[in-house]
Amino acid sequence: MNREQPISHAGRYEVVVRDGIGRIRDTVSGEVMHSVNDPAEEAHALYVEQSRLTERLREQNTEPLVVWDVGLGAAANAMATIQAAEAMNVADRGRRLLLISFENDLDSLKLALGVRQWFKHLNHVAPEQLLTKDRWVNRDDSIEWRLLQGDFATLKFAAPPPDLIFFDPFSFKTDSELWSVASFHELLQTCNGRATELFTYTYSTAVRAAMLVAGFHVAKGCATGPKTETTIGLSPLAARGNHRRELLGAAWLLRWSRSGAQTPFGVSGDDESWRAAVTGHPQFQST
Numbered sequence: 420m421n422r423e424q425p426i427s428h429a430g431r432y433e434v435v436v437r438d439g440i441g442r443i444r445d446t447v448s449g450e451v452m453h454s455v456n457d458p459a460e461e462a463h464a465l466y467v468e469q470s471r472l473t474e475r476l477r478e479q480n481t482e483p484l485v486v487w488d489v490g491l492g493a494a495a496n497a498m499a500t501i502q503a504a505e506a507m508n509v510a511d512r513g514r515r516l517l518l519i520s521f522e523n524d525l526d527s528l529k530l531a532l533g534v535r536q537w538f539k540h541l542n543h544v545a546p547e548q549l550l551t552k553d554r555w556v557n558r559d560d561s562i563e564w565r566l567l568q569g570d571f572a573t574l575k576f577a578a579p580p581p582d583l584i585f586f587d588p589f590s591f592k593t594d595s596e597l598w599s600v601a602s603f604h605e606l607l608q609t610c611n612g613r614a615t616e617l618f619t620y621t622y623s624t625a626v627r628a629a630m631l632v633a634g635f636h637v638a639k640g641c642a643t644g645p646k647t648e649t650t651i652g653l654s655p656l657a658a659r660g661n662h663r664r665e666l667l668g669a670a671w672l673l674r675w676s677r678s679g680a681q682t683p684f685g686v687s688g689d690d691e692s693w694r695a696a697v698t699g700h701p702q703f704q705s706t
């Protein structure tokens with residue numbers, strides 16, 4: 420069944436159904452969550468598989484693996500994370516999963532739950548319980564899902580520091596603040612000296628430059644739909660470890676130096692110190 424007409428709406432969001440799959444459209448910006456691919460498949464490939472989530476959950480550790488889901492939306496990324504953890508053999512689990520979702524407008528999840536026949540990933544008790552209690556825990560207490568309602572810009576300081584960040588706000592046009600140098604800088608501070616990796620769908624030159632200026636190391640992420648690349652950010656400690664990521668090198672730096680989109684998001688007019696911060700970034704010193 421192909422329908423592009425909205426089948427329901429609430430607040431600024433509406434649900435459209437394409438190829439038998441429900442999608443959430445932001446009526447203000449026109450942006451559609453997981454617009455091109457099957458949301459569940461994209462969530463799995465871009466966030467779950469790429470982050471090596473199950474490999475990380477097999478590590479013997481008394482501390483939970485803390486995953487930040489930035490922009491809960493209709494919970495495609497969050498449910499892909501939970502379902503991957505649930506699919507593991509109990510004997511293989513070396514540590515708990517603590518998944519923390521951030522969201523400042525729950526209308527999209529409420530809407531999707533209202534027409535869940537189009538959102539197969541919501542066929543689970545967890546999302547409904549997250550909405551009513553801000554928390555869901557599985558039966559053997561190996562998976563915990565928490566909801567932090569409000570602005571990620573401030574809430575991030577109140578959450579346990581992340582090991583993995585699934586960074587999925589709307590684009591720079593809509594969620595400008597979250598893609599700025601200052602925001603990435605704060606994000607790195609919240610990692611608190613940990614070996615943290617951040618995964619995001621964009622491969623924008625200006626976003627990558629903002630991440631570099633903020634102090635992340637930046638690597639190529641996997642392709643998704645029409646995008647030939649996405650982006651992985653590594654905290655300095657993660658970059659020092661055996662990360663098996665393909666860091667951007669001299670070829671990217673050359674393209675950046677010739678690009679019309681050189682300027683990182685969120686820098687102010689006169690201060691050009693960001694240029695030296697990109698060219699002098701440690702990740703380019705050995706290439």
Ligand SMILES: C[S@@+](CC[C@H](N)C(=O)[O-])C[C@H]1O[C@@H](n2cnc3c(N)ncnc32)[C@H](O)[C@@H]1O
Nearest residue numbers: 490491492493494495496522523570571587589
């Ligand atoms: C692209 S959608 C996320 C899609 C979602 N990850 C999924 O898998 O369905 C972006 C989400 O980020 C939320 N958001 C945007 N800015 C935010 C902020 N400053 N704090 C918290 N949530 C925010 C939006 O309300 C929206 O639900």
